[in-house]
Amino acid sequence: MHIKARAPQPPLSPLPRIRNIIAVGSGKGGVGKSTTAVNLALALAADGARVGLLDADVYGPSVPMMLGLSGRPESPDSKHIEPMRAHGIEAMSIGFLVEADTPMIWRGPMATSALTQLLHDTLWGGDAGLDYLLVDLPPGTGDIQLTLAQKIPVAGAVVVTTPQDVATLDARKALRMFEKVSIPVLGLVENMAQHVCSNCGHVEHLFGEGGGQRMAEQYGLPLLGSLPLERSIREQGDAGAPVVAASPGSPAAQAYVAVARRLVEELEKRPRAPVSIGASLL
Template identity: 80%
Template sequence: MSAEGLSLSRLELTQRITAHAVQPRLSPLPRVRNIIAVGSGKGGVGKSTTAVNLALALAADGARVGVLDADVYGPSVPMMLGLNGRPDSPDGKSIEPMRAHGVEAMSIGLLVDQDTPMIWRGPMATGALTQLLNDTRWGELDYLVVDLPPGTGDIQLTLAQKIPVAGAIIVTTPQDVATLDARKALKMFEKVEVPVLGLLENMAVHVCSNCGHAEHVFGEGGGQRMSAQYGVPLLGSLPLELSIREHGDAGTPVVVGQPGSPAAKAYRTAARQVAAHLAMRPRVTPSISASLL
């Protein structure tokens, strides 16, 4: 029988995002299938911007996504998502996450005044953040993206040990001094038995909006060299663009504020790589998976 002249009248695609294994001795968070930690060895590499846009890109592909801002000393997620006010507490013990652009979000920055500095020692900070993670009334999430503080100190190490992470992403910029610190973040995750899904090279190339000339402002190939040296995937290279900063400052990250732009497409491509590499990780047992639903 010839198929000539026939046309497809309907096509349905479905997705099933399963829960994946976490560190030994830790149990998955109820109602959250997968926690993805986004870290960096140093500040200033665009980690928070990357975390927020990755979360929105995952949501744009149909996943149920939340964002936890774990940077207690410099919380930036509320501004990037355009969140204001205080979250509700229906019972005085738990907290309702706030919502923006289709994702749930929680941050210490939503619980204190914007100008209030968090003058806390490490144990106080990690205690507050683990409580924030566990006491937030997250919905049924496929992914919870955790924006970790920069660096590899006590706070980062303790959080990585206490949060049941399915996989981690390391954000770096191409120059050698940034990849040097990113290597330390990689070793930190290895120390606490958190699988590293891969690297994301941020600010990899700048394309002039006037003439179209591409320039590698912070060097070239640093992420690729680190990927090859340590045997971890390079999940993507993200551009250095003015629009990324502008949309982040305005509370409409570029993935939702300018979805057709090359920058938004780069984030969506990277998010799909993250999801694909996580999907290849070992899954939790069926009994535990059922408890997450």
């Protein structure tokens, strides 16, 4: 499996250790963005890719809990840090470096500095590097997103929303933000699209129906897929065993796999990154 680097937003070039950085964002909190990012990373790895996950939500890091990781990362030289590993992927989060109940009372520049350090000081992928690094962004369109646009080479972005109008309204802002900073949006993911009763099999659209599809059509973007609202997804995430890893054959896990494959299809439509000096991993 040889995955090529795709061109990020100009004038940036891919990082030597990372072929493709994919941002996972949303306009508001509570839409399941982190759960989506974690399970998409696991789905990409299940298809044979080398995958990392960077938790960019420095104020509310959730990736350590979702991956069942604890403890601190090791440093081989007091300058760099080894990524943590779980379920076949690599991960880094400010949550590994502070106590779980310690609030990050930081102004914007401190938060953005922490993000860039976590990205550049982590020894991603070893000698082989990573095919994909998913960046789980905080909600909104603030300092972290601006730093991502200006300093981090992003091959593409995914916007997560739920079907109801208030969520798609905020997701539109995230989408327009990526457009304004020249980061290509690969598509939308509609989370919590439907709930299937575990007793009778009745399907309910608790948060409305079709909001993601309407938004995708309005902006001329693909809807990468719709994900279910299931108690098991929440329970397994809380337990540190996300559904794609814990129940790979389940309908929920297969829904994430389908979205991940559509994401790759859209990414591969993007132009190849030009080969430059030091870009031996491209």
